[in-house]
Amino acid sequence: MSGTSVLTKQKINKKDSDINHKEIDIEVLTKSASRVIAPLWSISTFAARNPWMGLEKHSFDRVAAWLKNSRNVDIYPSASMIISAKSNGEIDETYIKMGLQRWIDSHSFKIPRETLEQYCHSALKLDSLPSYLLSSQKLKVLAEEFSGLNTDSIDHSMQPISSRIDIEGGKRLVDLLDYHMIMWCKLYLDDSQAGWKMPNREEGFYRAWQRLIQYDPALSKKQRKHLIGFPKEAKLALKKAIFALEIPESQIQGYLEGHLLSLPGWAGMMLWRSRQSSQEQELLTEYLAVRVSMEYALIKPYLPLHNQQSESEVSVVPLIASWLHWGGLSIEDWSKLSVAEQNEYLTFAYQFNDMVRRKICLEAWEQTYSEQLCQKIGAKQREADDKKSKLAQFVFCIDVRSEPFRRQLEKEGPFETIGIAGFFGVPIATSELGSNHSHPSLPVISKPQHIIKESVNDYELKSYQQRKSAVNSLTYTFKMMKQNVLSSLLLPELSGPWLSLQMVARSFVPKKANRFIRNLRETWLRKPNTALTLNHDKNIEAELPVGFSAEEKVKYVREALKLMGLTENFASLVVICGHGSQSTNNPYASALECGACGGASGGFNARVLATLCNLPEVRAELSSEGIEIPEKTVFVAAEHKTTVDELDWIYVPELSETAQEAFNYIQAILPKVSQRANSKRLALLPNFKSVFKDPNAEAHRFAEDWSEIRPEWGLARNAAFIIGQRELTKDCDLEGRVFLHNYDWKQDESGELLANIIAGPGTVSQWINLQYYASTVAPHYYGSGNKAMQTVTSGIGVMQGNASDLLTGLPWQSVMESDHEAFHSPLRLLIVIQAPSKYVERLLNNDSSLREKVQNNWVRFASVEPDGHWINWN
C-alpha cells in the first residue's frame, strides 16, 4: 500500500496544469491541510486531545503507514512493549495466531504454507535480526543478484523541500527552519512572561514578523534581502513563496500539511487561537505564510534543486537474513531456490514487515483484554436487583479513577453509585469569586451556554478582593523588581532568605511545609461563603447569559437525572461528586483534573447541579412530569480528591433527619474507604516500598511534595468504556481501567440517551484514551518529553531542552513507570454497551462518526445482550 499520498489523493485528481497560482484559494487549502494537526490549548487547561481528530475518515492502519512513511513516526506499540506485555500475560498467543491466519488468508503467496507459518511464528516473537547476519559478506553477495525490489517509491512531497538539504552539524535545512519558527512562535504567543512585548505584535503574527525580520541578526544580509518586498498580507505572501518554490498546484495542500506536521504543537496552538477570537482567525494562514516565506529565504542559495527524489531501494540483505533467521533456511537452501521463488520469498518478507507484525500483536493484545473483561463481567452471578432502599446514592464522574473508589465505598454500606460525565450535564462556564476570568467547565468539544458566578454581598466581596490582591501584589512586585535592571540586583538579597527558608522546609518536611503555606494563604484570604448566580439576571452584561431561566433549571435537572437513570427510588441523601486533583510544583496539574470539565475540578458543576436539584420549584415541576423526588431527599455536593482518594464536602444544605443519619454514617466510614482505596493505588506508584502503615499519610505526601514527579497516575492504563447498569460491573475489580457510565436501555426506547452518551462522554473518553495511547507509542512526537528537562514557555506550554516544538501530550513520566518500563498499556478504547443488538445497530446507523471510528479501528466496539451474551462489532 502506498501510504504516503493517501491523504492527498482527492487533490491529485484535479487538473494539474500551469494554472496561475494567484487563483488558488489559499485559505481553503490551509483549512483542509489543518486536519492533519489538532488544536492545542494552553497547559493551564490541559484537557484530553486526540492528536488524530481530523484523520478518522481514514483507517488507523492507513494513518499509521502514512505517518511512518512521511514523518517516520511509528504509532504501533514498540516491540519491547509488546514483549513485556506478553510476559505479563496481557497477550494471548492464540489471538496472535488467529490474526496471523487472517493476514495470510488475505494475501496470496506461492510459498508452502508450512514454510510461511514457520517464518511468521518466529518473526512474531519480535526479536531483532542478529547483527552477524546483517553484516555477513555471503549475504551481501547473494543480495547483489537482485537489482532491487519493485516497491513503492517513498514520496517526499509531504515533506518541506528544506528537509532534502543537508547543512553542517548533521542537521537538515528544515531543522534550521524549525529553529527559527520556534523562536517567532514563542515570542508572538507570549502570555505576558517577558518584560518587553514583541514589537508590533498587535498587528498580527505575519505583519509583526514581516516588520521585524529585517532586523533579525540570525539571518544573513543576503537572506534578509530575499524577504524585502514580501507582501504585507499573509495570504499573498504564502502564495508568493509557494510560487517561488515551484510547488505544483496539486501538491500544495500536501506541502502545507508537511509544514504543519513539522511543528504540530506550535501549529496546533495557532489553530486553537485562530478559533478563539475573530481578530486572529487567519492565524494559521499567517503561520504558514511566515514559515514558507522563511523557507524560501533559507533555501534560495540552494536553488535550483536537483530532483533528488530517488527511488528508494529496499535493502535486500535484511530480507534474506530474515529467511535465514526466522524461516530456518540455510544459505544452501536459499541458493537452491529458483529466481522466481526467491523473488516471491523476498516480496513476502517485505510485506510481512515489522509494522504488520506489531499490528497483529496489538490487535491480539486488545482482544485479550476484551476477552478478560468479558470473563470478569460474565463470571459474576447477576442476581435480579430489587432496587432495595439505599442509604445514599453517589454520583461520580465516569473517570477511570472513580471506579476503585466507588468499589470501596459500596463495600462499606448500602450505597448505590452512579457514573455520568463529570460536568453533570450543566453546560456552564464558571467564574470564581472576585475573578473576571471564566472557565468553560464542560467537555472541550462543546461550548458553554451559561455563566455561573460565585457571589457575596458587596462589602465582603470588596474586603476579600483586597486581601486577595494583597497576596497577588507580592508576586507581582517580585516580577516587577525582576524586570528592572537596578532592583533585580537587590532581589536575591531581599527574597533569598525567605526563599531558602521555604526551600529547606519543602525539602525536609515537604508535607508539613506545603500544608503550612496553603493554610497560611487560606487563612489570610478567608474566602467568604458564596452563593451561586443561578437565576437568570438580565442586568449583568456578559458574553453568555448569567444563570438559568426557570425552564432551563428544570431541563438540566431532568436531563441529568435521566442520564443517571435516577428517576425513582431516591435515597434520602444524594451526593453529587465532582473530582479534582492536588499536586505541587506540577505543570501538568490540570492533566489530572476532570477531563469532562475542561481540565478543572468538577466540584463547581457538582454544586450547581445539587443546588438546582434542591430547588422546590424545580421539584414541583418535575413531580408534575412524573419524577417524584421525596421531600426528605437532599442533594449535597462533594469533591473526590483523586490524589488522596478523599471526599471533601463542598455544599451541604440543611439535611432532613434521614439524610442527616446517612450523612453521619458516611462521615464515619469515609476514612476507611480512603485508606483502602489509597493502599491499593499506592502499590502501583513507583516507590521504595509498596505497603504502608498509613496509606493516607503517604498519599498526602505525594500530593504535597514539591519534588514528586508522579503525584498520581491520572488516567493511565485506561482501556474500556462500559455503558450499562452498575449491576453489570458491581463487585468486579476493574483495576481503575474502565470508564463507567450508567445506562438502562429499558428507559431509552428512542435511543436518544445512548446517542448522547456516545457523542459526549464517549468522545471525551476516546480522546483521553488516544492521548494516552499516542503519548506512549510515540512519546517524542505526541508526548511531552521528560519532565525533568522541560521549561515552561510563554506561559502557555512546555518545551523540551533548549527549545523545541510546543509539546502536546502527556509527559514521559505520566505513562512510563521508569525509563525502561511502560505503565500505560497502549490499547485503543473498547466501548461496551449493555443493550440489545438492535439498539446498537440503530446507534451505528444513525451516528456516522461513530460508525467511522469503529470501521476505521479508532475504537473497538462491543455490546452485552440483556442475557449477558457478548458481541464484538469491529
Add this chain to the structure above:
Amino acid sequence: MLVSLSSTMLLTLFFIMLIASGLSGILLLHPRVPLSFVRIHIGINAIPPLISLLALVNTNVNYDTIGPWFLDSLAWLVVFFVLTIGLIIQRFSIRYFMGDYSYRKYFAYFTFTTGAASITWLCGDLRFLVLFWGVTLVGLTILIGLNRRWQVVSEAARVSKRFFMLSWLSLLFAAIWLFQATGQWQFSLALTNENLAQLGTWERTGISLLIVLTVIIPAAQWPFQRWLIESVAAPTPVSAIMHAGLVNAGGIILTRFSPLFNGDIASIILIILASISVLLGSGINLVQVDYKRQLVGSTMGQMGFMLIQCALGAYVAAVIHLVLHGLFKATLFLQAGSAVRHIELSTHVNESSSYLWIMVGRALGLIVGVSFWLMAPVAGYPLISALILGWSLSVSWTQLVALGEGRIGRIVGLSIIGVFAIVYFIIHNLFYEWLHISVNQSVQLPISVVIIVVGLLLLGSAIGTWGARNHSSSIFPALYLWLVRLGEAKLKSVDSHPNYLKHLINTRR
C-alpha cells in the same frame, strides 16, 4: 564559644564524613544495592554540612593553616553553603528522578561534585586548589551530559567542557606563575605585601588577567556566556546546582586573590566585562519568554554584579550576594514546575489617586539612598549600593503601597516592606559579623570608574523602561531581536522533538 573544638579535630572529622558520603555514593552505584539506600545516603550527606556549620561557628577572628588547608570563616561558610545546596538538591532528586535510567549516577555525581567543590574552598595550597577545582568542573560536565542518549545535552556538555577547560588552564597558569614569581604555593604566603611588592608590574597584571579569565568563564560573563545558555537543556536539579553552586566561584576566587588586585588594568577589564554582562543578562531576562531561559539571563546579570562588587573591593558584599543568590536561584529552579500560574491583577486601582503615593515612594527612595551613601565610610561601592537600595525601595513602594488596593492593601504593603527591610539588615549584619575577611582595601578604583558603572546601570534601567513602553522607534526592534538571539542556544543544541525517547521505548531491558 560554648564548645571549643580544635580546628584540626573538626577538619579531620569533616574529611572522614566527606569520605563516608563519597563512599556511600559509590556504593549506591552498585546495582545490587537496593534503591532505598538512597535515603541513608542522604542521611550521611547531611553530616558534612553540619560539621562545617559547627566549624564556622567555632572559627575565631583569624585563620588557621593546617598542612595544605587554609581555614577561615569564609572557607567554612562556602563549604557549608555548597554542601547544603548539594544536600537539598539530592533530597529533591529522590522523587524527581524516580525511574530515571541514570538514577544512581545522579546521586553519586552530585556527591562527587559538591564534595570536590567544598574541598576546593578549604585549600590553602594552590596546587590542591587547582586540582580540586578541576575535579569539580569535570563532575559538573558529566552531570550536564549524563543523559547521553540525547544529542542536545551531549552538545551542551561538550560546549561547557571547552569553556571550563579554558578557565581551568588559566587558573593553572596563574598558579604556576605566582609560584615562579614568589616561590610559594600557599596563597596566604604568596600574597603577602612583601612578595607582592617584589612582583613586577607586568607580572602582577599578567597574573591578575589570568585570574580574571578564570573567574568570568564560570560566571558566564560576556563573551563567555554560551555554555550557560546551552546547558538549560540539563535536568532541573543539575541546573539548580550549576546556578547555585558553581557560577559564583569567581567571587570566592577573587576574594582569595584580593591582594593581587590594586585597581590596575585587570580590575578595569573585569569591571567593564561585568557591567556589560549585567546589562546583557538583564536584557535577556527582559525579552525571553521561557522560564528557565529568563533565569539564565538573571544569573548572568547577578554574577556580573558580584564581580563588580569584587572589582570595587566590596568582597564581603560580594560573598553575601553570591550566597543569597545561590539559594535564591536554586529555589527558583527547583520550583520551575510552578511556572504555569495565572495571576489576575485587579483593575480597581485608580492610578491618579496613587500618584501622590508614588511620589512619596520616590522621595523616600532618594532619602534612603543618599543617607546610606553619606553614612558609608568609603566612596566607591557604597554609591552603587545606595543607588540600588533607593531604587528598589521606590519600585517596591510603588507596587506594594502606592498601587495597593484599599487600606488593607497599603497596610499589608507597608508591613511587607518593613519586614523585608528588617530581615535584610539583620542578615547583612550577621554576615559582616561572621565573615572576617582580611582584604586589602587600601587601593581603590578611581571614582570616575564607579561613576561610569553607575551611569551604565542607570542607562540600562532607562532602556529597560523605555523598551517596555515605546515601540515606534526603529532601534528598538533591532535591540529586541539582538537580545533574543543572544539568549538563544545554537541550532546544534536544539532538537525540535525529544527523539531520544523513541530509542528508549525500543530498547529492551
